[in-house]
Amino acid sequence: MPAPADLTINPLPSPRTGPFREEHDMLRDQVRRFLEEEIKPHADAWEEDGMVPRDVLRKMGELGFFGIRYPQAFGGSDLDTLATVVLAEELGKSTYSGVAITALVHTDMASVHIFNGGSPAQKAAYLPGIISGELITAVGVTEPEAGSDVKSIRTTAQRDGNDFILNGSKMFITNGVHADLYCIAAKTGEDERPSRNVTMFLVEKGTPGFSVVRALDKHGWRSSDTAELLFEDCRVPADNVLGEEGHGFYAIMKNFQNERLVIGAMAVGESQAALDLTLDYVRTRKAFGRALWDKQAIRQRLSMLAARTEAARQLVYATAERDAAGEDVIREVSMVKALCGELVNDVMYDCLQFHGGAGYMRGMAIERMARDARVQAIGGGATEVMLEEIAKRL
Structure with a gap:
């Protein structure tokens, strides 16, 4: 049956309510502009080169993306976990997850060891360069x-x-x-x-x-x-x-929580971007005389993926808000990592399927995104490990 006229799925708007404040919204808009102007036009070449150019990373530092949660005394912005989630989600939406993880490992998986465990001398020596993008970690x-x-x-x-x-x-x-x-x-x-x-x-x-x-x-x-x-x-x-x-084991375990939340936020951004791309595609691609969107099975599967993505997004936001308030969120972070790592792979599987043969071709964003997503059920704590962490706390 054809799609009812009032049935549509639109890209979800930027959050303007809930836990986010004006500084979070400003950051989100700034990251989006940077991605459109500095990342998307060039990132195909970086896929071939196997690296993100250093001048691009320095620009990210200059714009403050590398110092979001570090003190102003070192050149940072002294923001919170919610700001980190904003950065990770928007980088995930870029469709170039190799670029996203390059930045996020630096900001939220490596340099945090220096901020959390470093001596005053170590912080003074390294944090300004880390925040500016002159030193990559x-x-x-x-x-x-x-x-x-x-x-x-x-x-x-x-x-x-x-x-x-x-x-x-x-x-x-x-x-x-x-x-x-x-x-x-x-x-x-x-x-x-x-x-x-x-x-x-x-x-x-x-x-x-x-x-x-x-x-x-x-x-x-x-x-x-x-x-x-x-x-x-x-x-x-x-x-x-x-x-x-x-005491290194405890430092690693502590930072795993931040790392896993960031990967979850990134996966939500990737999932939303894949849905947006696919919705545009199925509304214009015709098969048997009708747009693919007119096929009930397709639009219902995309609707469920949109619902699951929104549910995951809200879990990420709620967990970040509690973390920013200083609460123990080990169980919730483990849920985020397990849920989002599996979700992003489910989304990519169906979205590539709905692109048909075109989705299997190199040069198509959805093909690259499907490859990129696979590791997110593995890296930073495999899904099976996360489920055991959750089980301990049930």
């Missing part, structure tokens, strides 16, 4: 045989006078090829409680004994550089310890 926790199971990492750091000597490797490190500064997790003890054996270190690019083994060739996120790192008798000063020795 990466975080090295994952190893060839240790991902979500942080306690099982094998990279070691042995004390030697006023230094530590690092040996080991890291795998799947976003920004790993081109970063300037790395936050590296290593074992520094043999305590019977494995959680007391991990320490975070600052390692600068060019430190003797530290090398980028190779850039990794990925299924998606093609404009995000990803690397394998190697440490061979890499000597770093004890002053490069981030936080307290032996």
Whole structure:
């Protein structure tokens, strides 16, 4: 049957009510303008190059995107978790998730270790450059045989006078090829409680004994550089310890909450962008004499995906609001990561399907977006791990 005249799905408007304030709306508009002017016209080339140009990252820094939650004393804006969600959601809407994750790893997964655990001297030395985009950061926790199971990492750091000597490797490190500064997790003890054996270190690019083994060739996120790192008798000063020795596990667990919320917000943005693209397509593409939108099965499936996307969006917003208020949201963040990581893949599957053969062709946004989405049920905590975290708290 044809679609009723009053049945339509429109892109959801920017939030102007609820937890968002004027500064959040201004940020959202600013990010959208930047994406239209500086990202979308050029990002296809970055997919081929496997990286986002440094001058683009510096522009993001100049506009304040890299210092949203950092103090004004270092050049930041001193905003809240809701502002981070705005940035992540809008970057997700760009349709270039490799660009989005390049920025978000820097802002919300790597440099936060310096802000949360760094000494006053470390913050003074590094945060201004991090916020301006002059210094790009990466975080090295994952190893060839240790991902979500942080306690099982094998990279070691042995004390030697006023230094530590690092040996080991890291795998799947976003920004790993081109970063300037790395936050590296290593074992520094043999305590019977494995959680007391991990320490975070600052390692600068060019430190003797530290090398980028190779850039990794990925299924998606093609404009995000990803690397394998190697440490061979890499000597770093004890002053490069981030936080307290032996407390790195807790620092990683704490930041996982921020990382997972950001990935969830990004996935919501990606889902909305895919729906918008597909709605435009099915309203104009004809099959058997009618627009695809006239097919009840298609418009109902898109309607359900729109409902699920809106539900996920509201969970992300509510969780961010509670986090900004200082509440414990580990359960809710785990729900966000599990729900949004699966949702974005479901959305991409159907949206590509409704593009037909065109959706399978390189050069089509939906084809790229479907590849990019796959990792979001894996990275930052696989869905299965997140469900176990939720189960512990039910």
